[in-house]
Amino acid sequence: MNKIIALATGSLLASAVAGVAGGYTAPVVETAPVVVEQVVVAPVVDWTGFYLGGQVGKFDPKLETSAGNTDFSSNTYGIHAGYLHDFGRFVGGAELAYDKVSSFEADGADVDTDGRMLSAKLLAGYNAGRFLPYLTVGYNDLKVDGINGAADQDGDGYFYGLGAKFKATENVLVGAEILRREFSDFNGVDGNDLKGTSLGLNVSYQF
Template structure:
């Protein structure tokens, strides 16, 4: 082998070694890139179930309570007894203010043994104004009442009433509450007797 051939062989070998070393260095010096594991997503928390805040719409239900009469016609006695009935109405919810109208009817077990007068029923037309406190609705109410009596005084007559109440939204469909009313019937059916009546009732209503 002549000198020129030896030189080419040595040069080729040197280039091959340089290339191999470069490839080895490139693979050996580069650190592997470790990707961080993605953070786990928080488990969704269900929104709490809440009721209340919307008092608008139709409702109907029933009531059970107690009533007492007061009149000079009964002497020293103030006859009292149970009452039970139904009601239906509609509310407009204006935000913090609620305005509504209602019809209700109570049958009663109130009678005065001394005079023989029985209070059979009381029907009412109510106007209600309340404050929307979320699940609570305190309100005032007033309107016209009609009382029907039997026995020694078989008659019916109109009067007026006013009172207060509060409702609570048990859930989206059911409301419970309480109401106290004061009634006044002047010169009942021309008898000359002024009759006052106080009623207190627990109420349950269904909204739809």
């Protein structure tokens, strides 16, 4: 009798377990939708291309001689042409500029004449989007008109400095420069050194 009761009990338990197992449904876990943020990429500015434009500025040099020093001042204006190549973050280039030197006068002396200055420069800059700061070095030649029939005076030398260009539009560039210009043995006279700083503003059209 006990065996019969045990077998019946086991059968009932087995049936109950089977029923429970067969009727089990796993709970559904709802997950929140994944939101993918859109990455905004800043527009790439390419500085590669030829450009042509004009400039205005000031050039106030000092002539240093064994007899003493003389300060000069002048206004400059002219044209320039150049080329930039964008390598990514680094931008390299070259430029040729011609300036008319007007009202070249000595402080405290009755000297007022004109001249011409030619500059050939190399540029190395950093692409900061629409803004391009750069360093520059190069060669310059200065010719000053003679006074009262005197012969013209001239000399060549070098310059170095820094500048910046800004893309006002896709093709229009505006910029500024500050350059240290030095002409050793000006007009072929040993020890006569003409040195000074020039400041300039420029506008260019890039093709």
